[in-house]
Amino acid sequence: MAIIDRFYAGDIRALSKMVSFIENRRQGYRDILARMYGSVGRSLRIGITGPPGAGKSTLVNGLIHEFLKDQQKVGVVAVDPTSPFTGGALLGDRVRLNDFPVDGRVYFRSMATRGASGGLAAATQNVTVVYDAFGFDITLIETVGVGQVELDIVDACDAVVVVMVPESGDAVQTMKAGLMEIANVFCVNKADRQGAERIISELRQSMEQRKSEDDTWRIPVIPTEAITRKNIDKLAGNIGSFIDTARTSGRFDQHRLGQIKKQIMNILQNRFQREFVDRLAGQVEFDRIINEIAHGHSDPYSVGDKLYQKFSTSK
Numbered sequence: 001m002a003i004i005d006r007f008y009a010g011d012i013r014a015l016s017k018m019v020s021f022i023e024n025r026r027q028g029y030r031d032i033l034a035r036m037y038g039s040v041g042r043s044l045r046i047g048i049t050g051p052p053g054a055g056k057s058t059l060v061n062g063l064i065h066e067f068l069k070d071q072q073k074v075g076v077v078a079v080d081p082t083s084p085f086t087g088g089a090l091l092g093d094r095v096r097l098n099d100f101p102v103d104g105r106v107y108f109r110s111m112a113t114r115g116a117s118g119g120l121a122a123a124t125q126n127v128t129v130v131y132d133a134f135g136f137d138i139t140l141i142e143t144v145g146v147g148q149v150e151l152d153i154v155d156a157c158d159a160v161v162v163v164m165v166p167e168s169g170d171a172v173q174t175m176k177a178g179l180m181e182i183a184n185v186f187c188v189n190k191a192d193r194q195g196a197e198r199i200i201s202e203l204r205q206s207m208e209q210r211k212s213e214d215d216t217w218r219i220p221v222i223p224t225e226a227i228t229r230k231n232i233d234k235l236a237g238n239i240g241s242f243i244d245t246a247r248t249s250g251r252f253d254q255h256r257l258g259q260i261k262k263q264i265m266n267i268l269q270n271r272f273q274r275e276f277v278d279r280l281a282g283q284v285e286f287d288r289i290i291n292e293i294a295h296g297h298s299d300p301y302s303v304g305d306k307l308y309q310k311f312s313t314s315k
């Protein structure tokens with residue numbers, strides 16, 4: 001049987017191969033994705049982001065148990081932008097596998113980033129499409145929150161949980177880092193540690209003060225202890241409530257449509273850019289131009305204007 005047929009028959013090894021195939025953009029990957037797009041849209045995509053060591057993986061473990069109780073099938077993708085060396089499965093993720101049934105109801109995958117942050121969003125989106133087509137009810141996306149990457153990841157999620165720990169220090173600092181805007185649910189993990197009360201009340205206070213763009217949803221702050229699974233049910237419940245609320249208000253669909261538009265724009269932008277740069281490289285006498293500028297006969301802005309005029313109109 002062809003791998004694609006085994007995939008649609010629910011063979012987990014075929015799923016593994018398929019994810020690699022798509023991730024590595026093997027020849028023909030687009031046709032396969034195109035077929036998958038015909039049957040997706042059902043799976044919920046939940047992002048879990050926060051600083052390294054906050055307990056995201058442990059939380060993901062706990063959440064999987066919650067979802068399994070509800071007879072939900074769960075696919076996990078862990079994105080690690082901090083480590084260019086892992087290049088695949090992180091050790092922790094391999095170990096975790098032993099906790100779960102091997103009957104295809106849970107599946108893990110790690111992805112190391114390949115430099116460009118935009119590429120990461122695209123790769124993650126593709127994996128979620130594969131998971132969805134395979135029949136997972138829920139996709140959990142674990143990412144380290146370190147700047148641009150987690151902002152990109154919003155484009156691949158329906159709901160985002162931002163994880164903090166008492167050691168995160170000043171909650172207000174974290175807000176400034178842009179995590180505030182992307183959180184639909186806050187989780188203060190390691191609530192057993194000192195300082196938990198403080199960060200929880202700080203966060204709750206900021207949430208009260210914040211004028212929400214969407215007054216149908218108040219961002220909750222949930223204390224958890226991932227290692228003992230304390231309050232994980234509550235966290236799962238709040239994620240569920242957010243999604244229900246967003247569906248009712250129409251925000252859920254709006255968000256998804258916006259993501260599709262953004263994805264198309266990214267594809268176009270990349271293509272135009274590549275094509276433009278290729279044409280430039282082949283036709284512009286850079287050495288001469290650079291020399292002219294260096295000797296005061298021209299300037300970079302004028303050259304930019306001229307090249308733009310020339311190449312935006314010519315074929």
Ligand SMILES: Nc1nc2c(ncn2[C@@H]2O[C@H](COP(=O)(O)OP(=O)(O)O)[C@@H](O)[C@H]2O)c(=O)[nH]1
Pocket residue numbers: 051052053054055056057058059092189190191192193224225226227228
């Ligand atoms: N004290 C305490 N430690 C925790 C808790 N949750 C996770 N940890 C520990 O924190 C460390 C980092 O957890 P991990 O899930 O790998 O964090 P990640 O880097 O965010 O994925 C591990 O040693 C966990 O056992 C918690 O609720 N309380």
Ligand SMILES: [Mg+2]
Pocket residue numbers: 056057058142
């Ligand atoms: Mg982790």
